[in-house]
Amino acid sequence: MTQYDLILLGAGHAHLGVLRRWAMFERPQGRIALVSVGHHAWYSGMLPGLISGQHAADDCRVELAPLCRGAKVELIVDQVAALQADTRQVQLASGACLQGKWLSLNVGGALSQPTQSGTAIECLAVKPFESFLQGWQRWKDDPAPTAIIGGGAAGVELALAMARHVPHLALFCSGRLLSGHNAGLHLRALGHLRQRRVNVREYCPISHIENDQLFSEQQAVWQGARVLLASGAAALPWLAQSGLECDARGFVNIAPTLQSFSHPHVFAVGDCSALPGAMRSGVYAVRQGQVLANNLAAVLHGTPLRRYRPQRQSLALLATGDGGALLGWRNWSAGGQIFGRLKDYLDYGFIRRHQWQG
Numbered sequence: 001m002t003q004y005d006l007i008l009l010g011a012g013h014a015h016l017g018v019l020r021r022w023a024m025f026e027r028p029q030g031r032i033a034l035v036s037v038g039h040h041a042w043y044s045g046m047l048p049g050l051i052s053g054q055h056a057a058d059d060c061r062v063e064l065a066p067l068c069r070g071a072k073v074e075l076i077v078d079q080v081a082a083l084q085a086d087t088r089q090v091q092l093a094s095g096a097c098l099q100g101k102w103l104s105l106n107v108g109g110a111l112s113q114p115t116q117s118g119t120a121i122e123c124l125a126v127k128p129f130e131s132f133l134q135g136w137q138r139w140k141d142d143p144a145p146t147a148i149i150g151g152g153a154a155g156v157e158l159a160l161a162m163a164r165h166v167p168h169l170a171l172f173c174s175g176r177l178l179s180g181h182n183a184g185l186h187l188r189a190l191g192h193l194r195q196r197r198v199n200v201r202e203y204c205p206i207s208h209i210e211n212d213q214l215f216s217e218q219q220a221v222w223q224g225a226r227v228l229l230a231s232g233a234a235a236l237p238w239l240a241q242s243g244l245e246c247d248a249r250g251f252v253n254i255a256p257t258l259q260s261f262s263h264p265h266v267f268a269v270g271d272c273s274a275l276p277g278a279m280r281s282g283v284y285a286v287r288q289g290q291v292l293a294n295n296l297a298a299v300l301h302g303t304p305l306r307r308y309r310p311q312r313q314s315l316a317l318l319a320t321g322d323g324g325a326l327l328g329w330r331n332w333s334a335g336g337q338i339f340g341r342l343k344d345y346l347d348y349g350f351i352r353r354h355q356w357q358g
């Protein structure tokens with residue numbers, strides 16, 4: 001078993017920020033590794049732009065090897081299969097086993113999938129991005145009616161990006177479209193979706209898939225062959241089996257220092273964690289990265305930890321698939337090409353900041 005002082009699990013938004021800080025400034029002492037399923041970290045905010053043809057794949061991902069070299073962190077390309085919080089052991093899919101004095105989890109979430117009987121409908125999940133992009137290429141080359149399940153920011157942006165390529169596109173959401181966002185943004189998004197002839201079904205939770213039909217409770221609501229899963233994050237199953245205290249949905253309960261309540265030697269951030277006031281979105285994960293970098297260095301050096309306070313509001317910028325974007329801030333909303341340019345500026349800035357040279 002290979003021993004480390006600190007193991008970063010998953011190349012999520014917060015860990016990218018940690019690596020960048022350590023590459024730019026002083027890195028804490030000790031043997032440190034990052035475990036990532038791939039050689040790249042994809043930036044979800046740019047995925048809709050990749051689908052609509054605004055970006056190339058290389059624009060939307062950060063190469064991990066140079067960033068890890070800069071931060072003097074060992075890059076282990078493998079998948080975490082299991083974690084034992086009590087013994088601090090990490091089992092990898094390759095069969096290798098690692099042990100860390102400190103662990104930090106930034107592995108994101110899974111997608112919820114309705115139960116399915118029959119194989120008439122092909123379900124494609126938006127994550128992991130590599131397999132989604134391969135599946136999408138196949139779908140794009142041979143278009144057929146498609147339903148998207150999930151009416152959050154991801155579902156809306158993907159529907160707007162895909163509409164040009166898919167003949168009949170339906171978007172299902174369990175509640176109001178873009179719930180949690182302001183009413184103006186909701187109306188603007190509906191307007192754009194109608195313009196692209198996307199059939200939007202609000203308050204229509206999909207309970208199960210039977211043969212070639214989607215059901216909401218006992219009623220068949222759609223018939224077709226392809227379903228894209230883009231509904232809210234579910235927890236990765238191995239987290240609840242790790243011994244870490246998790247909430248009812250299987251996300252790791254953390255304190256404001258970003259440490260697990262039950263196992264303070266394990267940090268957890270981003271979509272895999274649960275903290276009152278923190279939303280599951282890239283914006284929150286990025287902000288947590290600043291406190292995480294400080295606190296990981298603090299535990300390795302024995303200095304005081306900082307507390308993370310979730311911001312009350314966050315700016316929403318949703319790509320409309322035509323180079324433009326919708327903006328939502330508090331009760332205010334707007335839309336147009338200028339916001340698309342603002343989104344590109346921020347998104348490309350994120351990638352540039354983490355694309356380490358040397």
Ligand SMILES: Cc1cc2nc3c(=O)[nH]c(=O)nc-3n(C[C@H](O)[C@H](O)[C@H](O)COP(=O)(O)OP(=O)(O)OC[C@H]3O[C@@H](n4cnc5c(N)ncnc54)[C@H](O)[C@@H]3O)c2cc1C
Nearest residue numbers: 010012013044045079080107108154270271281282283285
């Ligand atoms: C299409 C789309 C558009 C979105 N747009 C926005 C947006 O504009 N703004 C916004 O704030 N949010 C957006 N989101 C939500 C956002 O993607 C997530 O909330 C955010 O990515 C969470 O960040 P994270 O750091 O927790 O995890 P992630 O960014 O999901 O990163 C997790 C990392 O862990 C890796 N991983 C997973 N399992 C394992 C394992 N077992 N072993 C090793 N590595 C593993 C993954 O490969 C990934 O690299 C969007 C989501 C989608 C799907």
